[in-house]
Amino acid sequence: MGTLTEEIFSHKLGRAVKEGETVVVEVDRVMSHDTTSPLAIQAFRKLAHQSGGRVFNPRRSHIVFDHIIPAATIAAATLQRDIRAFAQEQDITILQEGICHQVMPERGYVTPGDIIVGADSHTCTYGALGAFATGMGSTDIGVAYATGRSWFRVPTTINIRVTGDLPFGVYAKDVTFEMVRLVGVDGANYRAIEYSGDLIERMSVSERFTFCNMAIEMGGKAGLITPDATTQEWLRGRTDRDYPMLAPRNPRYERIVEIDASQLQPMIACHPDVNNVVPVEQVEHVQIDQVFLGTCTNGRLDDLAIAANILRGKTIHPRTRMVVVPASREVYLEAMRLGYLEIFVQAGASVGTPGCGPCIGRHQGVLAPGERALTTMNRNFTGRMGDPTAEIYLGSPATVAATALTGHITDPRTVL
Amino acid sequence: MSRIWMLGDNINTDVIIPGRYNVTTDRSQLARYCLCEILPEFSQQVEPGDVIMAGHNFGCGSSREHAPASILANGVRVVIARSFARIFYRNSVNIGLPVLVCEDAVLNSADGQRIKVDLDTGTIYNLTTERTFRAEPLDPFVARIAAAGGIIEYIRQEGTLR
Numbered sequence: 001m002g003t004l005t006e007e008i009f010s011h012k013l014g015r016a017v018k019e020g021e022t023v024v025v026e027v028d029r030v031m032s033h034d035t036t037s038p039l040a041i042q043a044f045r046k047l048a049h050q051s052g053g054r055v056f057n058p059r060r061s062h063i064v065f066d067h068i069i070p071a072a073t074i075a076a077a078t079l080q081r082d083i084r085a086f087a088q089e090q091d092i093t094i095l096q097e098g099i100c101h102q103v104m105p106e107r108g109y110v111t112p113g114d115i116i117v118g119a120d121s122h123t124c125t126y127g128a129l130g131a132f133a134t135g136m137g138s139t140d141i142g143v144a145y146a147t148g149r150s151w152f153r154v155p156t157t158i159n160i161r162v163t164g165d166l167p168f169g170v171y172a173k174d175v176t177f178e179m180v181r182l183v184g185v186d187g188a189n190y191r192a193i194e195y196s197g198d199l200i201e202r203m204s205v206s207e208r209f210t211f212c213n214m215a216i217e218m219g220g221k222a223g224l225i226t227p228d229a230t231t232q233e234w235l236r237g238r239t240d241r242d243y244p245m246l247a248p249r250n251p252r253y254e255r256i257v258e259i260d261a262s263q264l265q266p267m268i269a270c271h272p273d274v275n276n277v278v279p280v281e282q283v284e285h286v287q288i289d290q291v292f293l294g295t296c297t298n299g300r301l302d303d304l305a306i307a308a309n310i311l312r313g314k315t316i317h318p319r320t321r322m323v324v325v326p327a328s329r330e331v332y333l334e335a336m337r338l339g340y341l342e343i344f345v346q347a348g349a350s351v352g353t354p355g356c357g358p359c360i361g362r363h364q365g366v367l368a369p370g371e372r373a374l375t376t377m378n379r380n381f382t383g384r385m386g387d388p389t390a391e392i393y394l395g396s397p398a399t400v401a402a403t404a405l406t407g408h409i410t411d412p413r414t415v416l
Numbered sequence: 417m418s419r420i421w422m423l424g425d426n427i428n429t430d431v432i433i434p435g436r437y438n439v440t441t442d443r444s445q446l447a448r449y450c451l452c453e454i455l456p457e458f459s460q461q462v463e464p465g466d467v468i469m470a471g472h473n474f475g476c477g478s479s480r481e482h483a484p485a486s487i488l489a490n491g492v493r494v495v496i497a498r499s500f501a502r503i504f505y506r507n508s509v510n511i512g513l514p515v516l517v518c519e520d521a522v523l524n525s526a527d528g529q530r531i532k533v534d535l536d537t538g539t540i541y542n543l544t545t546e547r548t549f550r551a552e553p554l555d556p557f558v559a560r561i562a563a564a565g566g567i568i569e570y571i572r573q574e575g576t577l578r
Contacts, residue, residue, distance in 0.1 A: 035439060361434070
């Protein structure tokens with residue numbers, strides 16, 4: 001009996017677990033990437049006496065190269081060389097085919113009921129498939145590599161219910177901005193968020209990833225959606241493991257937040273906080289130097305399709321540059337097959353290697369002092385994409401594509 | 417004499433250590449760029465034993481452990497905030513950077529004031545205003561990790577994670 005989080009922990013431990021309890025559990029998967037692995041490996045090495053020098057299970061230990069791939073600097077290349085040596089020693093396969101949060105689910109490494117820890121704050125994305133997944137720091141992940149375990153304080157849960165149909169020009173990303181606006185950037189700190197309501201039930205797995213991805217932007221420890229037929233259909237062909245279709249049973253939520261999606265309009269999160277949310281039409285005059293379509297929030301096939309439909313046969317504004325980075329190799333290949341990449345390149349965009357792209361300000365589109373970017377990212381923090389005087393705005397793939405055409409922030413309803 | 421470095425609300429890990437400077441495990445490089453986006457003079461002027469105070473949600477954003485590591489590498493004795501973002505808090509405890517939650521101390525102190533902190537009792541003495549504050553007690557499990565000096569030392573002492 002309880003929230004989906006309580007059901008998952010109870011299922012894992014074979015007893016009724018309640019919010020507020022501190023528990024140690026065997027985790028299903030452990031993940032780190034090219035930036036967080038080096039410190040995780042340092043922590044892992046310090047526990048050689050406990051682990052015998054071996055990771056708990058190389059098939060459940062995942063290292064993804066996505067943050068700076070291919071390496072852009074000697075420093076990054078050197079760290080990656082050292083991680084490769086560790087992976088080889090431990091018989092771990094390094095995944096180098098896109099963003100960790102896209103690749104882990106695509107590979108079938110995330111199934112309902114799993115408990116997954118990852119050395120990246122957006123690990124909460126996997127909750128879209130009904131897993132309890134949370135981001136931790138490198139030392140926690142090093143401990144998990146060594147022991148196969150992690151400790152958790154079972155969180156209280158906020159329920160966000162989204163009902164109604166999305167109006168023309170409004171997308172899942174716009175709904176997440178409304179969530180952050182209502183809950184605040186720390187309103188879900190230490191808490192899980194469970195998303196429900198008829199709109200969530202009708203949404204694709206890709207759109208569900210967008211919601212759960214941004215749970216951390218409200219401080220959320222995890223963001224979860226009860227698995228259903230949509231989940232099962234998406235997992236078909238990706239995994240042949242059996243998994244429990246857990247669901248909340250008489251859950252006690254700390255708070256219920258209701259959103260009527262039919263009342264929403266396209267939204268923008270203005271620099272430098274994610275809850276700095278306004279309707280797009282209020283900031284349409286703002287000139288934009290660079291747009292970026294991609295990331296674990298909005299770099300999937302449906303996101304690229306929305307933008308490609310707006311950009312088909314057109315060219316981007318001469319004062320604005322556009323960077324497109326598909327979230328994974330699978331997305332890249334499918335976007336190529338469907339002609340989206342050709343549309344982007346013909347329009348004047350640069351299309352990058354699947355991965356995090358310029359989201360962390362390290363390569364593939366760093367911003368100069370005073371520049372402004374509109375992106376499909378999840379964070380607009382000072383300095384995140386380059387110079388600290390640059391400004392970052394966040395929007396939906398449609399708003400980003402519309403803005404690429406005009407050179408200033410543009411309501412997608414005017415070009416759709 | 418330790419000084420207070422007072423920061424605001426929602427100080428995220430991107431401004432504690434920007435992504436363009438954390439592609440390293442070198443603690444001295446992390447120390448050099450700590451808080452460079454908002455306090456460029458910090459790493460030059462901070463003295464070992466100084467204390468960071470902040471408002472709500474300190475350390476929000478990325479899970480990068482480089483953030484508390486960069487603070488620890490500057491010799492900061494403790495971070496005292498009105499509240500912490502979860503991952504940053506956990507990372508700090510794991511690597512042995514003391515973190516205390518104390519609303520009163522933050523609301524009644526100012527940048528540059530002198531401070532003394534007794535970590536064993538969670539007692540905070542503002543030597544400038546001569547006021548004393550008591551931090552919120554740690555969660556019992558967290559307290560055991562903190563007492564050991566971090567999660568690695570805790571596991572070594574216990575033999576396993578339990």
